[in-house]
Amino acid sequence: MKLKLQFSPAGGTTCKVVPGPTLKRLPPYHRFLKEWQAMGRRTVSCTDIGARLALDPTQVRKDLESVGVAGKPRVGYVLENLIRDLERFLGWNNLNHAFLAGAGSMGSALLGNRKFEQCGLKIVAGFDVDPLKIGTKIHGTQILPAEKMKELAQRMRILIGILTVPATEAQAVADGMVAGGIRAIWNFAPVRLHVPEHVIVHDEDLYCSIAALSQKLFANLQMRPQATPAMARNISAAVPMR
Amino acid sequence: MKLKLQFSPAGGTTCKVVPGPTLKRLPPYHRFLKEWQAMGRRTVSCTDIGARLALDPTQVRKDLESVGVAGKPRVGYVLENLIRDLERFLGWNNLNHAFLAGAGSMGSALLGNRKFEQCGLKIVAGFDVDPLKIGTKIHGTQILPAEKMKELAQRMRILIGILTVPATEAQAVADGMVAGGIRAIWNFAPVRLHVPEHVIVHDEDLYCSIAALSQKLFANLQMRPQATPAMARNISAAVPMR
C-alpha cells in the first residue's frame, strides 16, 4: 500500500490529509462495525458496509485505504482490528478537553450528551454571564463566570471551544477563546467568525440545514407529488419555478 | 441569462436543481446582506460578499446566478431585490409546519429556537413518550403523546419531521413519521435511517462534526505547533502518523 505524504511547511513533520467527505463517513462506518460486531461477525467486507450505508463499495475501500488499514482479498477486514484502527485514527481513544461558552438551551443539550466522550470530546467546564447559572452544574458540568474563561483556558491548555452563545455575542466570545489559546472552535452561532489563520472554525449552521432540507423536499414534491394539491400548495411558493 | 431546466419524470413540471454546496452558502449570504443593509448600503457586489465570507467572488456570482437573480455591471446587485429573491428562493416567506419527536434536551433546544420561523420552519407540536412531559408546553409548544403523531401528521398534512429521540428509538419513530405522510426528516439521531425513496433524510450528525473538528485541529497542530510539547501530547495519539 502506498501512502500519500504531505510535506508541512513548518518543519520536517509529515501529515496525511484525509479528504473532508471521507472523514465525515468514518463515524457512520464505526457505528455500523459495532453493530456488525454485536451480531457476532468476525470480519467485514466493503460490500457489507456499502450495502448498509447505501455507499459504493469502492468508495468504502478508498476511505479505509486513506485511514491506512489493510484487508485480505476474499476475506475482507478483521472486524476487531478495523474498529481499533478507526478509533485510533479518529482520536476516540484519548479525550480532548473542551470549554463550552453559553449555557442556554443548545449549550445545555450539548452538556447533557454523554456520548461525546466516546468520540474523544470531554466538556470540562461551561461558561455563562447569567448569575443564576454561574456556580450551578448542568448535567454534572460546572458553570463558571464568562470572564474567567480566557485565563482558565490558558492555564488548563484547553484547545477546543464550543460556542453556543447568541449571534450578537459570538465574535466577542470567540475572541476570548482565541486569546486563551484555543485552536479549534465548534461554532453553533449563525455568524461567520473572524479568527487568526492558526485557529480552526467548524460551523454547525442549523439554518443551512433547514434551507437544504426544505429545498430538497420541494424538489422531491415536484417529482413525486403523491400529495393532494392542498399539500403541495403549502410549500409550492417556496421556490420560484421557471 | 440562460437557465438550466431539468425535466421531471413525473409530469410536465420543470424544476431547477441547485448544487448542494451552493445551497449551503445561501443562508450566510442572506445574513451578510442584512448586515450590509443595516449599514445603509443600497447595492452590493460579489466582491463585497466574497470579502466578508472568505469566498471567491466568481463563486459568489455563480451561486447568485443559480438562484436566478441578475445584477448590473459596474453597479452590482440591488440589495433590496437580492434579499427578496434569496428569501423567496429559500422559501423563507411562507412557513412549513413541522412535528418534532423526542422532547429531550436537544429537542427542547430546537423548540426554543424562535429564529427557525424566519427560515420558514415552524414546529407546530412536539411528541414524547414521557408522561411527565405530555400535556406540558416547552418554550410555548405543546407536547403530545407519541402514539398520536402518525394520525395527527396525516390529518394536518405535515410534511417535515424533526427526529431528536435516542438512537435506539430513531428507526421506529421515523417509520411512524413516514406512515403519517411525512416527506422530509431532519435526523439528529446518530443512525442511518431506512426510509422509502420518496422520503428525504437530512442527517445532523454531531459526531461527524467532532471527528472533522478534531482531525482538522490535529493536522493544524502538526503544521503550527506554537504549543508546548505537553499540549501537543494531549492530542498527538489521536492520529497515526506515517
Next chain:
DNA sequence: TAGATTGTTAATCGATTAACAATC
C-alpha cells in the same frame, strides 16, 4: 482450483477557479 474481495490505476463527473468579453 474457483471466485470473491482487495489494492490500484484510469475514467468520469461535478464543483471551483480562471479568463475574458459584454456592459453600465
Next chain:
DNA sequence: TAGATTGTTAATCGATTAACAATC
C-alpha cells in the same frame, strides 16, 4: 470615456466511480 463588475465559457481541481489485476 475609463474602469469596475457582471455574465459566460474554458480550465483546473478533487472526489467518485469504473475497470482490472493481484491474492487469499
